[in-house]
Amino acid sequence: MIRSIVLASAVLFTLSSAASAADAVAAGVPSAEYWNGLYAGVHAGYGWGRARNVDASGPDSYRDIDGWLGGVQIGANTRMNGIVLGVEGDIAVSGIGFSNAGQGFSLDGNVDWLSTIRGRVGFTPTERVLVYGTAGVAFAGFDLDLNGGGQLFGGNGFHTGWAVGAGVETMVTDSVSLKAEYVYSDFGSDSYSLPDPVNIALRVHTVRIGANFHF
Numbered sequence: 001m002i003r004s005i006v007l008a009s010a011v012l013f014t015l016s017s018a019a020s021a022a023d024a025v026a027a028g029v030p031s032a033e034y035w036n037g038l039y040a041g042v043h044a045g046y047g048w049g050r051a052r053n054v055d056a057s058g059p060d061s062y063r064d065i066d067g068w069l070g071g072v073q074i075g076a077n078t079r080m081n082g083i084v085l086g087v088e089g090d091i092a093v094s095g096i097g098f099s100n101a102g103q104g105f106s107l108d109g110n111v112d113w114l115s116t117i118r119g120r121v122g123f124t125p126t127e128r129v130l131v132y133g134t135a136g137v138a139f140a141g142f143d144l145d146l147n148g149g150g151q152l153f154g155g156n157g158f159h160t161g162w163a164v165g166a167g168v169e170t171m172v173t174d175s176v177s178l179k180a181e182y183v184y185s186d187f188g189s190d191s192y193s194l195p196d197p198v199n200i201a202l203r204v205h206t207v208r209i210g211a212n213f214h215f
Contacts, residue, residue: 034171034214035079035130043179043210044070047096051109051142054189054199063109067095069206075120084122084130091115096204105148111204112156114140116163116185128171138163138185140202146194157190159202169212177212 048066071092077084097110115138122132138161145154167181187202 033079034127034174035077035084035124037215038074038076039177039212039214040072040074041177041210041212042070042072043090043092043208044068045206045208047094047111047114047204047206049096049202049204051098051144052201052203054201056198063098063100063107065096065098065109065111065204067097067111069094069096069114069208073210073212075212077120079124082124084120084124084132086120086122086132087118088120088134089115089117105146107144107146109142109144109200111202112141112143114138114185114187114204114206116183118163118165118183130169131167132169133164133166134181134183135164136162138187140185140187140204142187142190142200142202144192144194144200153194154192157192157200159187159190161186161188161202171214175214177214178210179212180207180209182207 047069050062051065052062069092071090073088073090075086075088077086091113092115093113094111097108100107116136118134118136120132120134122130124130140159142157142159144157145152163183163185165181165183167179169177169179171177183206185204185206187204189199189201191197191199
């Protein structure tokens with residue numbers, strides 16, 4: 001949890017500094033009507049968390065997972081008296097996973113993709129800067145494979161859960177914004193055959209940076 005807070009704080013502080021610089025450059029220039037309408041963009045980042053066997057206990061019941069992610073998002077905002085309400089959907093491919101090999105076996109797991117549909121509520125300390133909180137539903141595809149004695153077990157699972165986070169976004173031109181955000185996702189659990197059925201629960205922290213084009 002401490003690492004989560006430190007990483008998220010570092011990214012958000014960096015973007016906040018950039019936002020202040022952008023406002024300083026734009027001082028004296030009439031502002032456009034920011035944070036209204038549709039937008040679309042791309043993002044990339046890093047994720048870490050755990051894949052846990054909910055039917056077991058002890059140190060062998062979970063595996064730490066981590067890796068890269070990259071994807072796209074689309075959303076819409078409406079601004080009312082300095083308060084911004086919005087909705088955003090995103091999907092990303094990822095290399096967030098683990099690999100564990102022993103004598104005569106290997107166990108590999110990977111979050112192949114992850115997606116969220118979230119509401120956003122924020123405020124605008126300046127015309128160009130949006131600070132927001134976000135929450136919604138989360139989905140993930142997880143691939144789990146056990147190779148033992150030449151036999152392969154496992155398969156692909158579909159996980160559904162919830163997500164919550166916070167971020168900072170700043171307009172760098174009248175139509176382009178940059179953002180940084182932290183999102184925690186609890187993807188719930190799904191069943192896999194290894195060959196006996198096991199229920200795997202996924203929990204993932206992500207730190208992302210991105211760019212949006214506003215229409």
